[in-house]
Amino acid sequence: MPYGLYIAAEGAQAQAQRVEVLANNIANVDTAGFKRDLAVLQARYSQAIEDGKDYPNSGSINDVGGGVYVSERVTDYARGTLRGTNMPTDLAIEGEGFFQILIDGQKYLTRAGDFTFTAEGNLVTASGNPVLDTQGEPIQVDPEALARHVGDYFDTNGFVTVGGDVVPLSMVKPASLSDLAKYGDTAFYPLAGVQELEIDERQTRPGFLEGSGVNSITEMMTMIEAQRAYEANVNLIKNHDEMLGNLVNRVLRQG
Structure with a gap:
C-alpha cells in the first residue's frame, strides 16, 4: 500500500x-x-x-x-451553568463534589440532580436509580409524610427534610478527577476511594439543575x-x- x-x-x-x-x-x-x-x-x-x-x-x-x-x-x-427549574425535587451542587447513587448494586457518582420520589418514599434519579445517604444507604422517607409535604425538600447543604425525617445526601469528591471512569451520559465510576464533603463544603441550590457542559x-x-x-x-x-x-x-x- x-x-x-x-x-x-x-x-x-x-x-x-x-x-x-x-x-x-x-x-x-x-x-x-x-x-x-x-x-x-x-x-x-x-x-x-x-x-x-x-x-x-x-x-x-x-x-x-x-x-x-x-x-x-x-x-x-468543567461545571455547567446552574438554571432554575422551580421543581422542588431538583438539586444542583454549587461547589465541588458529586452525589452518590446506586446502579446495579454498585456505587456511582453524578452531578445530575434531577431527582424524584417514588410512592414508597424512595429518592431516585431520573433513570430510577437510588440516591444514597452519607451511610451509603438508599434514601427513603415516610411515604405518608411525603404525601402531605408542601414546599422544598432540600436545604442549601444537601439535607432532605420530609416530615420528621432529616437525611443528608451523600456528597463526595475523589482524590483526583482522573480517578473517574464515565458510565453512560451522567454517571461516573470511581476507580479509587472517595471522601465525604465536610459540612462547609456541602453547597447546594434547591430548585436548580446543573446544565450540560x-x-x-x-x-x-x-x-x-x-x-x-x-x-x-x-x-x-x-x-x-x-x-x-x-x-x-x-x-x-x-x-
Whole structure:
C-alpha cells in the first residue's frame, strides 16, 4: 500500500471517531449534569518504528510521520451553568463534589440532580436509580409524610427534610478527577476511594439543575472542522487510488 494512502486512511479514521464524540456531545446539550468528551489526537510514528525496526529521529527513510490517531477519550469536568427549574425535587451542587447513587448494586457518582420520589418514599434519579445517604444507604422517607409535604425538600447543604425525617445526601469528591471512569451520559465510576464533603463544603441550590457542559455553538464549529478534515482525507485516498490505477494501466499497456 502506498504510504500516502495509509496516512490518509488513518487520518480519515481518526476524524470519524472525533465526529462520533462530538455528535454524542451535541445530542446531550440539554442533559442535566452531562460532561462533554474530547477525542485527543496524537501523531503516530511510522510503521517501522512501531514495529521496533527503527527508532525516532534516526534520520532514515523510516523516520517519517505516520499520520494521526485518537490516543484517548477524556472528559471535561468543567461545571455547567446552574438554571432554575422551580421543581422542588431538583438539586444542583454549587461547589465541588458529586452525589452518590446506586446502579446495579454498585456505587456511582453524578452531578445530575434531577431527582424524584417514588410512592414508597424512595429518592431516585431520573433513570430510577437510588440516591444514597452519607451511610451509603438508599434514601427513603415516610411515604405518608411525603404525601402531605408542601414546599422544598432540600436545604442549601444537601439535607432532605420530609416530615420528621432529616437525611443528608451523600456528597463526595475523589482524590483526583482522573480517578473517574464515565458510565453512560451522567454517571461516573470511581476507580479509587472517595471522601465525604465536610459540612462547609456541602453547597447546594434547591430548585436548580446543573446544565450540560456542552456549548452547542463551539461543538458545531468543531464538528464542521472535523467533517472537513475527514473529507480532505477521503479525497486524498481517492487521488492515491486514481494515481495507482493510472500507473497500473500504463504498465499493462507497455507490457
